[in-house]
Amino acid sequence: MSAPARHASGATVDFEHVSKQYDAHAKGTPGAVNDLSFHVPAGRICVLVGPSGCGKTTSLKMVNRLIEPTAGRILIDGVDTAGRDVTELRRGIGYVIQQVGLFPHQTIAQNVATVPRLLGWPAARQRERAEELLALVGLDPGRYRNRYPRQLSGGERQRVGVARALAADPPIMLMDEPFGAVDPIVRERLQNEFLRLQEDLAKTILFVTHDIDEAIKMGDLVAVMQLGGKLEQFAPPAEILANPASEFVARFVGADRGLKRLSLSRVSELDLRPAVIARVGDASAEARRRSATDPFPYLLLVDESRRPIGWIADAAIPSEGRLDERLAHSMSPLINRRTTLKDALSMLLDADVQAGIVVDRTGAVLGLVTADMIAERMRETAGDARFAAVDLETIERAGAIGAIEGAAQPSEPAPT
Amino acid sequence: MIDWGWVADHLDHVAFRTLQHLYLAAIALAIGFAVSFAFGVIAARWRPVNVVSTAIAGLVFTIPSLALFAALVPVTGLSILTAEVPLVLYTLVILLRNVVAGLQAAPPDVREAADGMGFRAAGRLWRVELPLAVPLIIAGLRVATVSTIGLVTITATLGDALGGLGFFIYEGMNRFFLTEILVGAVPTILLSLVADRAFVWLQGRATPWAPPRGLQPESNA
Known part of the structure; x- marks a missing residue:
């Protein structure tokens, strides 16, 4: 354009x-x-x-x-x-x-x-x-x-x-x-x-x-x-x-101003939580061991391009054999980095597994976003907003100086 | 019942009276339109002018045409002026109202946009309000033309020199001669119909932007 x-x-x-x-x-x-x-x-x-x-x-x-x-x-x-x-x-x-x-x-x-x-x-x-x-x-x-x-x-x-x-x-x-x-x-x-x-x-x-x-x-x-x-x-x-x-x-x-604030921030502002992932065809036993070390009770199954296929509950990972697409029993909404936190949260509320999968442009997994992370971000930015206010005062002061300079010509009284 | 031989003998005279008819109507319409337009532009802007001029025009319309002709004869004699003054006055009531309504037809948002973009008053009138007034002005001309073509026949009462096709109607009535009445009446009706269609055609040509008659503007989908 x-x-x-x-x-x-x-x-x-x-x-x-x-x-x-x-x-x-x-x-x-x-x-x-x-x-x-x-x-x-x-x-x-x-x-x-x-x-x-x-x-x-x-x-x-x-x-x-x-x-x-x-x-x-x-x-x-x-x-x-x-x-x-x-x-x-x-x-x-x-x-x-x-x-x-x-x-x-x-x-x-x-x-x-x-x-x-x-x-x-x-x-x-x-x-x-x-x-x-x-x-x-x-x-x-x-x-x-x-x-x-x-x-x-x-x-x-x-x-x-x-x-x-x-x-x-x-x-x-x-x-x-x-x-x-x-x-x-x-x-x-x-x-x-x-x-x-x-x-x-x-x-x-x-x-x-x-x-x-x-x-x-x-x-x-x-x-x-x-x-x-x-x-x-x-x-x-x-x-x-x-x-x-x-x-x-x-x-x-409105009473939902907290939610409205969510629409001002995007997923790209969050530090994503790493997901425990395994590819189709990986050894089940090894994947089961890795997933058990992470508190999140699900393993994310992906294809060879790291595109998500679905979740496997830790308990449902077989102790032998290889991982297979049919093991994935549910999927979370896919979220991109431009998604607003409000939309992300809304998607999470509908999902079986309470974690959104953030993907890049090719659809490959970047990480996870959870409701807790969004809430945490909101607590942090309550402070940011105060900084924004300081910025604004600076702008205003600059504007006021401009106005005084503009008025400082002869014959024109300076504004109070 | 109809004396076709008489008709055939008088074709030249019919042609002459038809042209005279058109001429008398055209003068009345031209002057009526010019006056209405000038007053309309002022009246559309100043409400008091509008109220007064509309009232006067309405009052004139209530005077019977024959009475108006009679009242003018002592002043202007049996001249063309005596014929045209009433004809013009009758066009005013229709045309003035339509010019004013037309000039006020521009929607408020269109006026506001025009002002906001920096039209001066005259520019807004000529480039926005006037073009948008065209459909109503033409509609007024259409009604005024049909009514004037009818009224011209009455000017026959002012003597043989006037009357257009009304001459035949008037003379035929005096002689109880149906053929001559019809020779006056039928072409008058035809002139009205042709003029009416002509204005419909003109309307379509002049306002390609307006929705076709009988159709709603396209939906807001």
Whole structure:
């Protein structure tokens, strides 16, 4: 996959005491935002999450000034957005919304080329760019370029929406529940594809969702917002899950936050337990002796390429003869190193033998993973999350220094 | 029952009246559309304008056409102006409403996306809202055209110089001559039908993006 934007990574985004009040007398109006401050480093995904009416969409729309703040400033790369021409500002920010908002009267290629057309690119370059982006989001340009939006499925339309937002290679993308209108299977696929794209694109992304699982999955940073537009916690997902800053956050992330943390770690982070293995055709007596020295009461039978065949209980290993495939009486789920701990644990719970077999790309055994190992890992990372918080403070401090430097020009008073 | 000999003798006159009929209808539609479009663009943006103009257009529609012709004669005489003013006014009520509804037909998400991507107001109107208004505008033109083609016949009451095919209907009624009434009525009906089909065809050509009539948009699978 091509990465046309490797050079153009994201810009920083700063909210400085941003408020939006719709009614001067009522502070709790839905959509209101109250003294919001945070810093998003360049190239990161910041997810704004909270219950409906918490002001997350309002916050997003204040970045491209579809909504103007009542107070405070929003800076992009240190420059106050309020001072910029609003049309120019918007053309430099990708915008994706839940209902996609494709133009029904334009073909897919025309839709994707919308901002390049507004910017006055030559027609040939617009076409080229549209095709490049369709390919990037996984839609064959030959098949899709001349179709109209109504001829696409919901998932395809979302992809076109993302392609359209990327068209002029903006450093910042605003995404308002971009995958909210598709079914869960398509959503999962779009999320994964988008994360893979982002590895190359490195845009700065503000992403709104009401779904805490999506926030944890997509976010480098998560801003949990509360009704009344108050920021409850701003931290990496692991920190939010391990150390919720308030009762509200704890309730919002849910009683299963321990399980959710599992989805943030992968099997590759574990030190695998070595398995006692024997090949088909090995001498039984020798295998029986080796398995007896290990506390785990099963022997793992593999083929000549070390691919697992099944378990043999220690007691069932014959004392003479050779090992034979028919001795294997049960099998555990095969797990690869990219599997999340959550999925691994879930597979383990269904298995007869409480150990998952981790295999490499060729299917050969690397080792075993057990529920105890996963639990142990969770205890360790509760500490890691605190380190992550320190990292974040460093980031924030760096951002604050940037802001002060930015303001240190003559005639402009330094912010407090 | 029908005097075919009379028909054969008057073919030239029928052709002339048919062209006159089309001419009177086309002028009314062109002016009516221009006015509706200009007002529609304003009314779609400012609600008060919309409310007032819709009310006035609705009021005009309730005035019987004959009464309107009669009221204008003292002012404008038996001229083409007397014929066209009512015809134009009647097109307005249909066209204005459809232009406004058409311009407001763009879904909210489409408008939001357009704003978010940096369309200016005029750009959004011309490149987004107007193209999306085309189906409703053409639908309005279709109804207005059929209604105007019918109404043109009444301008025959303003004298021999006007009336289009209505001339034959009017004269035939005065002479109790069925053949002449039919020579006026049947081509009028045919003109309406042809114009109606023409707009259906135009609609299909102008909006290849819209779902075919009678079909639901493809599913969300």
